[in-house]
Structures are given as C-alpha cells and as structure tokens.
Amino acid sequence: xxxxxxxxxxxxxxxxxxxxxxxxxxxxxxxAGEEIQKAxxxxxxxxxxKPGFLGRLLQVExxxxxxxxxxxxxxxxxxxADVALETVEALREKIKEKLVGRKxxxxxxxGKIIEEALKEAILEILTPEKKIDLLQxxxxxxxxxxxxxxxxxxGSGKTTTIAKLAHWLKKNGFSVVIAASDTFRAGAIExxxxxxxxxxxxxxxxxxxxxxxxxxxxAIQHAKARGIDVVLIDTAGRNELNxxxxxxxxxxxxxxxxxxxxxxxxxxxxNAVVEQxxxxxxxxxxxxVILTKLxxxxxxxxxxxxxxxxxxxxxxxxxxxxxxxxxxxxxxWFVERIFxxx
Amino acid sequence: xLGQALNSALKKLARSSTVDEATIKExxxxxxxxxxxxxxxxxxxxxxxxxxxxxxxxxxxxxxVSKKEHIIKIVYEELTKFLGTEAKPLEIKHKPTVIxxxxxxGSGKTTSVAKLAxxxxxxxxxxxxxxSDTWRPGAYYQLRxxxxxxxxEVFGDxxxxxxxKLAREGVEHFREKGVDVIIVDxxxxxxxxxxxxxxxxxxxxxxxxxxxxxxxxxxxxxxxYNQAMxxxxxxxIGSIIVTKLDGSAKGGGALSAVxxxxxxxxxxxxxxxxxxxxxxxxxxxxxxxLGLGDI
Numbered sequence: 001x002x003x004x005x006x007x008x009x010x011x012x013x014x015x016x017x018x019x020x021x022x023x024x025x026x027x028x029x030x031x032a033g034e035e036i037q038k039a040x041x042x043x044x045x046x047x048x049x050k051p052g053f054l055g056r057l058l059q060v061e062x063x064x065x066x067x068x069x070x071x072x073x074x075x076x077x078x079x080x081a082d083v084a085l086e087t088v089e090a091l092r093e094k095i096k097e098k099l100v101g102r103k104x105x106x107x108x109x110x111g112k113i114i115e116e117a118l119k120e121a122i123l124e125i126l127t128p129e130k131k132i133d134l135l136q137x138x139x140x141x142x143x144x145x146x147x148x149x150x151x152x153x154x155g156s157g158k159t160t161t162i163a164k165l166a167h168w169l170k171k172n173g174f175s176v177v178i179a180a181s182d183t184f185r186a187g188a189i190e191x192x193x194x195x196x197x198x199x200x201x202x203x204x205x206x207x208x209x210x211x212x213x214x215x216x217x218x219a220i221q222h223a224k225a226r227g228i229d230v231v232l233i234d235t236a237g238r239n240e241l242n243x244x245x246x247x248x249x250x251x252x253x254x255x256x257x258x259x260x261x262x263x264x265x266x267x268x269x270x271n272a273v274v275e276q277x278x279x280x281x282x283x284x285x286x287x288x289v290i291l292t293k294l295x296x297x298x299x300x301x302x303x304x305x306x307x308x309x310x311x312x313x314x315x316x317x318x319x320x321x322x323x324x325x326x327x328x329x330x331x332x333w334f335v336e337r338i339f340x341x342x
Numbered sequence: 343x344l345g346q347a348l349n350s351a352l353k354k355l356a357r358s359s360t361v362d363e364a365t366i367k368e369x370x371x372x373x374x375x376x377x378x379x380x381x382x383x384x385x386x387x388x389x390x391x392x393x394x395x396x397x398x399x400x401x402x403x404x405x406x407v408s409k410k411e412h413i414i415k416i417v418y419e420e421l422t423k424f425l426g427t428e429a430k431p432l433e434i435k436h437k438p439t440v441i442x443x444x445x446x447x448g449s450g451k452t453t454s455v456a457k458l459a460x461x462x463x464x465x466x467x468x469x470x471x472x473x474s475d476t477w478r479p480g481a482y483y484q485l486r487x488x489x490x491x492x493x494x495e496v497f498g499d500x501x502x503x504x505x506x507k508l509a510r511e512g513v514e515h516f517r518e519k520g521v522d523v524i525i526v527d528x529x530x531x532x533x534x535x536x537x538x539x540x541x542x543x544x545x546x547x548x549x550x551x552x553x554x555x556x557x558x559x560x561x562x563x564x565x566x567y568n569q570a571m572x573x574x575x576x577x578x579i580g581s582i583i584v585t586k587l588d589g590s591a592k593g594g595g596a597l598s599a600v601x602x603x604x605x606x607x608x609x610x611x612x613x614x615x616x617x618x619x620x621x622x623x624x625x626x627x628x629x630x631x632l633g634l635g636d637i
Contacts, residue, residue: 076384085375153561184614191478241588268446268565270562271381272590276561299565
C-alpha cells in the first residue's frame with residue numbers, strides 16, 4: 001500500500017549515509033589501522049567525561065550540506081505521494097532539526113540513526129494531541145445514545161463509511177441507528193436504506209428537502225426511547241466555500257450535540273483535501289478522521305497532511321467497497337507500514 | 343494564499359531594474375510551488391517549468407513588452423498549449439450518439455450524467471439515460487430523481503446484477519425509441535479493482551460508444567495520472583469532465599488526466615445543481631491553476 005513512500009524514505013537514508021561515510025573516510029585517512037584501534041579504546045575510556053582530542057576526531061557531525069540534496073529529492077517524492085506542500089515543508093524542517101548537528105561516532109550504524117530520525121519526524125507530524133479509543137468512549141458514556149456526526153466533501157465516501165462503521169459497531173456488540181440527514185442529494189436516502197438493510201440496522205428518515213437537523217434529532221429521540229447505543233448521522237456532502245451549507249452543518253452540530261464529529265476524507269485527494277479539512281474544522285470542531293479509498297493505490301500522503309493540518313487523529317481507513325473493508329488506524333501501524341519490510 | 347505569493351514574486355520582478363538568471367529561477371520556483379499546490383502532477387510541473395525557464399532565459403521580449411510581462415505570457419502559453427488552446431465542443435453527429443461515462447468512485451459521474459442530459463435537452467436533443475451501475479445502492483433512484491422533473495427517461499433495474507446486460511438492453515431500448523443521444527452511466531471503479539476495470543471494458547465493447555467521457559474529481563491529487571491511464575487502457579477515452587470546481591480545488595490533477603489520456607477537457611462541474619455544468623475554457627482554467635483570477 002505504501003511501498004512507494006517506503007522506497008523513497010529508504011533512498012533518503014542511503015543518500016545521507018553515503019555522504020557521512022565520505023566524511024568519515026576523510027577523518028580516518030591519516031590514521032593507520034592500529035592507531036584507530038587504540039584511539040577507539042582511549043575514547044571509549046574517556047566516554048562520559050570530556051571527550052578527548054581523539055574522541056572528537058572519531059566522530060563526524062552531520063551538516064546541513066550533507067542532507068540538503070537528499071532532502072530536495074525527498075521533497076519531490078513526498079509531493080508525489082500526495083503529502084500536501086505545507087506538510088512537506090514542516091516535515092523537512094523536522095528532519096533537519098533532528099539530523100543537522102548530530103554527532104555520529106565512526107563505526108556506528110548510521111543508516112539506523114537516520115531512519116530513526118525520519119520515523120520520529122513522521123510520527124511527530126502524525127501524532128495528534130489526543131487519542132480516541134472509540135469503543136471505550138461509547139462504553140463509558142452514561143446516558144445513551146452516543147452520537148456521531150459525519151461530515152465531508154461530496155463523494156468522499158460518507159454514506160458507505162457509515163454503513164461499514166455500523167457493521168463494525170454491531171460486531172462489537174453495540175446497537176446502532178442511522179439518521180438520514182442528507183435530505184438533499186438525489187438517491188441518498190435510498191442508498192442509505194439499502195446499506196442499512198444489508199447490515200441490519202434501522203434508518204430514521206424524513207422526505208427529501210426536510211430539515212437535516214430535525215431528522216437527526218428524531219433519530220436521537222428514537223435511540224433514547226429504545227435504549228440504542230449509537231446514533232450515526234449521515235450528512236450531505238458540501239464544499240468548504242459554500243456558506244449556506246456550512247451554516248447548515250453548524251446547525252446540525254448545535255441541535256444534536258454530537259459526542260464525536262468525524263471528517264470523511266478521500267485519500268486520492270491532493271492539497272485540496274487539506275484546505276477542506278481546515279475549513280470544516282473551523283466550522284465544526286473535527287474530533288477524528290476516516291480516510292477512504294486507500295485501496296485505490298493511494299500513496300497515503302493525505303494521512304500525513306490531514307493530521308498535520310487539523311491535529312485530529314485518523315480513526316479508520318477504508319480499503320474497499322465491502323462492509324468489512326474498514327480498518328482501525330493508528331500512527332505506529334502506519335509508520336511501521338511505511339518503514340517495515342514487505 | 344499561494345496566488346498572492348506568486349503575485350508578490352511577480353511584483354518583485356517588476357520592481358527590479360534588471361532581470362537576471364537568478365531572478366528568473368526564483369520566479370520559476372514560485373510558479374512550481376503554485377502548480378504543485380494546485381495538485382498538478384510533479385513530473386509534469388518539472389517538465390513544464392523547465393520549458394518555461396528555457397524560454398524565459400533565451401527569448402527577448404518584443405518591443406514595448408517588459409521582461410516580466412513576457413514571462414507571464416510564456417507561462418500562460420505553455421499551460422494553455424498543454425490544455426489544448428481552444429475549447430473543443432462535444433459533437434453530436436450520429437443518430438443516436440452513444441456516450442459512456444466512466445470514473446473513480448465518488449468523482450461525480452451520476453450527477454454529471456444528469457447535467458449533461460439536461461444540457462443536451464436544452465439544446466433541442468432528445469436524450470435517454472441508462473443506469474448500468476449495479477453496485478452502488480440507490481444509483482438508479484438518484485438518476486430518476488434528477489431527471490424525472492425534466493421528463494428525461496432513465497432506463498435501469500435496481501434488481502439486475504449484470505452491468506453489461508443492462509447497458510446493452512438500455513441502449514437497445516432507446517435506439518428503438520429513436521432518441522438523439524443515449525448517455526450510459528456506469529459504476530465507480532479504480533485501477534486496482536481489476537474485475538471492475540474488465541467489466542467496464544466489456545460494457546464499452548457491448549455498446550460501442552461514440553464517445554467515452556472520463557469524469558474526474560477536481561480535488562484529485564497525484565494519482566490522477568495513473569488512474570486516468572488505467573481507464574484509457576481499458577476504454578477509448580475521448581473527453582474529460584472535471585467536477586467539483588466550485589470549492590477551493592484548483593483542478594491540477596485533471597491536467598494529469600489530460601496528459602495521460604490525450605483527451606481534451608470538454609466540461610467542468612461547478613456545483614450540485616443540474617445546471618452547474620459549463621463548457622471548458624482553457625484560459626480561465628490556467629488562471630485558476632496559477633491562483634491569479636481572471637485576466
């Protein structure tokens with residue numbers, strides 16, 4: 001899935017490693033083998049105290065010029081993996097911060113040091129301030145139901161994602177009802193009803209043109225009366241520049257007071273997705289993100305960009321059109337996927 | 343934000359008395375950033391800006407034109423040349439003309455089909471629409487809800503699972519009715535779904551469309567090129583509709599689709615309403631890509 005990105009990061013590591021080795025050779029050259037042995041020994045002895053003259057000689061410092069070229073190349077590769085430009089720049093700074101000025105002892109595994117720095121930089125970009133354990137959150141809420149509102153751009157996959165999540169919640173022992181609050185797009189209600197029938201949950205609906213907030217409110221009342229655990233609110237797709245639709249979304253949030261607002265983003269999207277996420281986050285605070293269509297050979301860059309842009313965790317990724325094709329996401333898994341062997 | 347950055351770079355250039363190589367390189371880099379942020383394919387950006395830089399360094403501006411103005415002109419020329427300088431309209435020559443629309447999930451095919459049907463109806467054509475999407479629930483109802491108000495007939499069957507059969511029967515149905523244009527909507531798919539790509543190829547072979555239209559999301563990123571390529575390999579893509587250009591997306595990914603398919607953009611989608619479809623204008627599109635507004 002992230003093979004391409006992995007390849008590029010490995011390439012970066014190798015390039016920087018070679019640069020440093022060049023400098024090492026320059027340091028080593030004047031010394032004969034035996035002297036090096038001795039020097040290493042001495043410097044080991046003095047470690048922890050002030051490094052002696054030879055100790056200083058035996059380490060090279062990573063300089064900006066060592067990584068500049070490799071960073072330029074990595075920048076292009078990250079852009080090709082759909083990491084947004086501003087995220088690429090932030091990542092670049094972080095990598096520099098971690099590597100430039102770092103002293104590396106001769107003979108140590110430099111590749112590992114560089115790779116670790118890369119991993120740390122990516123993990124820092126990806127890791128949001130707070131984490132969400134969805135099942136735990138639902139369980140610990142005292143007065144049912146737990147309300148989740150889904151928002152996003154047109155065609156990003158909200159309705160299908162809601163069906164998948166309903167299926168997942170049911171598997172985990174929760175009862176679910178869905179509010180058909182997309183009362184605008186043609187076919188939206190029929191689509192949701194068909195999904196709901198297949199995964200075995202009820203849909204609360206009004207007619208097309210009805211007030212989306214009222215539909216969601218009814219669904220919550222329905223859940224309250226029947227002791228249903230979770231309400232999932234499907235909303236119409238909207239674009240971030242349409243004032244009326246953004247206001248409508250705010251109203252839905254005001255009326256239903258959701259426990260969680262989830263932004264559904266298309267992982268095939270480029271820089272535009274970051275802009276969308278920011279605008280949505282400004283209008284209604286986004287608590288979590290679900291990235292869809294990751295199976296379409298998406299390079300995964302959107303995951304980095306969205307987390308970086310709005311600081312909300314990615315909860316799931318969609319990897320197909322079947323109901324099982326929803327996978328819980330965590331940053332460590334993602335980074336392991338990028339760096340791990342296939 | 344980026345449009346502004348680009349503008350200020352160009353202003354900086356206007357202020358400086360001499361334009362040397364360094365200034366040109368700086369401008370080219372700003373243009374690169376503008377295009378990358380607009381989601382234009384990275385390789386394409388490098389290729390285009392190399393050409394722009396070469397011309398900017400070599401060409402002398404004509405009398406009365408400043409170096410700065412000349413560079414902007416070069417950028418415009420190179421980009422519009424790439425997009426096909428003039429708008430290419432959709433041609434309805436055969437009776438009936440059969441059109442097949444294809445694209446990735448959620449790119450806006452179904453809405454675009456309805457928009458196109460209405461667009462053609464307004465121009466006096468009798469149109470029939472076939473729903474061959476057997477996959478997404480509600481697809482047939484979506485088309486009916488969009489087109490019933492205009493009296494445009496939709497052929498489809500939510501119970502039928504064979505997309506190729508539906509497409510074939512639908513085209514046959516409208517052929518007998520003597521309509522001018524038959525538009526076939528198909529299910530969303532992407533290049534990794536080999537079975538669905540094969541299904542699309544079979545639909546295309548069964549109905550032999552006069553025109554295959556690739557519908558592409560204006561917000562798509564760097565994968566646009568590879569995805570468009572996969573569609574082209576399975577069906578003869580003849581034209582492109584870029585959707586969702588009413589938001590902040592600049593549609594740079596669509597440029598990659600043009601590059602991959604060699605097909606021209608014929609329409610853009612600018613909203614959810616059925617009338618939000620405009621014939622494509624290369625000059626306006628380039629302004630948008632560079633974040634410069636209409637000039």
